[in-house]
Amino acid sequence: MKIFCPDCGRTTEFDYKEWHCSCGGAWELAEQKVFDMSLIASSLSSLWRYEKLLPIELKEQPSVSLGAGWTPLMPAEYGGRKILLKLEYRMPTASFKDRGVEVMMSYLHSIDVRHVVEDSSGNAGASVAAYAARAGIKAEIYSPAHASKAKLAQIAIYGAKVHTVAGARIKATRAVMKVVKQGAVYASHAYHPVYLLAQQTAAWEVWEQLGFKIPDWYVVPVGQGGKLLGIWLGFRRLLAAGLIEKIPRLVAVQPALLAPLCEAFNQNLAKWPITNPKATSVAKGLAITKPVRWKRMLQALRESNGKCIAVSEEEILSAHKKLAKLSFYVEPTSAVVVAALRHLFAVVNPKETIVISLTGSGLKSPLSQ
Numbered sequence: 001m002k003i004f005c006p007d008c009g010r011t012t013e014f015d016y017k018e019w020h021c022s023c024g025g026a027w028e029l030a031e032q033k034v035f036d037m038s039l040i041a042s043s044l045s046s047l048w049r050y051e052k053l054l055p056i057e058l059k060e061q062p063s064v065s066l067g068a069g070w071t072p073l074m075p076a077e078y079g080g081r082k083i084l085l086k087l088e089y090r091m092p093t094a095s096f097k098d099r100g101v102e103v104m105m106s107y108l109h110s111i112d113v114r115h116v117v118e119d120s121s122g123n124a125g126a127s128v129a130a131y132a133a134r135a136g137i138k139a140e141i142y143s144p145a146h147a148s149k150a151k152l153a154q155i156a157i158y159g160a161k162v163h164t165v166a167g168a169r170i171k172a173t174r175a176v177m178k179v180v181k182q183g184a185v186y187a188s189h190a191y192h193p194v195y196l197l198a199q200q201t202a203a204w205e206v207w208e209q210l211g212f213k214i215p216d217w218y219v220v221p222v223g224q225g226g227k228l229l230g231i232w233l234g235f236r237r238l239l240a241a242g243l244i245e246k247i248p249r250l251v252a253v254q255p256a257l258l259a260p261l262c263e264a265f266n267q268n269l270a271k272w273p274i275t276n277p278k279a280t281s282v283a284k285g286l287a288i289t290k291p292v293r294w295k296r297m298l299q300a301l302r303e304s305n306g307k308c309i310a311v312s313e314e315e316i317l318s319a320h321k322k323l324a325k326l327s328f329y330v331e332p333t334s335a336v337v338v339a340a341l342r343h344l345f346a347v348v349n350p351k352e353t354i355v356i357s358l359t360g361s362g363l364k365s366p367l368s369q
């Protein structure tokens with residue numbers, strides 16, 4: 001599996017022990033076949049409908065499946081405007097992380113990895129734990145002690161070992177780094193190139209669900225940026241194959257309490273801004289001070305003529321309630337995209353199509369916890 005580092009341009013064969021480039025950059029798949037739509041297995045209602053378009057080889061195909069992907073694209077009306085909701089929380093462990101983890105764990109299982117570690121505020125950890133149980137792989141998850149109790153319980157019941165780490169989110173990453181440096185296999189939603197590769201499939205699904213058309217706008221919450229980059233790379237692949245004429249304008253949303261991407265993009269900063277790691281938004285899943293793929297995230301917003309919108313805590317909580325009254329119960333982390341709509345409606349033509357990505361179920365993070 002050939003990979004490249006977008007930060008320094010290095011190309012090499014992937015070895016899971018070298019989980020990032022020597023320059024510190026995060027790997028991406030180097031070789032992506034031209035997107036041939038005749039290779040879509042339309043009878044499969046999961047992301048495996050695109051298996052022949054993913055440049056990885058699995059010994060058993062698919063080896064570790066719980067049926068992730070092919071999530072509904074549901075029309076709704078919000079604030080008097082029509083929107084389309086991509087229900088990414090309708091996944092095996094109730095978050096969009098399964099889209100990347102299902103393929104990443106299939107790959108790791110295929111190369112006979114038997115023990116993995118991961119750090120997570122909850123959703124990625126629950127996903128890795130579930131797929132590890134399915135594959136008979138031992139998993140250890142490092143999570144902040146303040147993570148949602150429902151998420152920590154979910155990780156544990158799948159049989160993974162939970163290590164809770166006191167303090168800010170970044171301390172859980174530092175804790176996992178210690179064991180990774182001692183040789184543990186890092187099943188990371190932030191670093192693993194196969195995780196990011198699989199996140200492209202959401203873009204292809206939306207393109208199919210809209211009758212092989214693209215939306216004008218695509219709104220996503222941003223922490224580590226896996227959803228933003230997956231969507232961007234997925235549409236770029238369709239563009240490269242001549243199947244679409246442009247990519248949608250991407251809208252990244254962050255809580256104003258911790259919005260480094262918005263600060264960097266909106267102020268056109270040359271360096272990543274320093275933000276307060278102790279800032280505690282209700283959008284706990286977005287508490288990432290310096291995402292590893294931050295340069296690519298800025299590139300995605302610039303190339304798509306996108307936007308970055310920071311929303312207040314009041315806006316997040318209000319949007320969370322309003323969305324539930326429309327029958328969509330998501331976690332506060334996921335509700336940031338809805339909170340951004342008021343800002344977006346002010347600049348978007350009502351005739352334009354807006355897809356918003358709902359990433360995590362409300363059951364995972366009740367506000368009372």
Ligand SMILES: [Zn+2]
Pocket residue numbers: 005006007008009010021022023024025
């Ligand atoms: Zn590099």
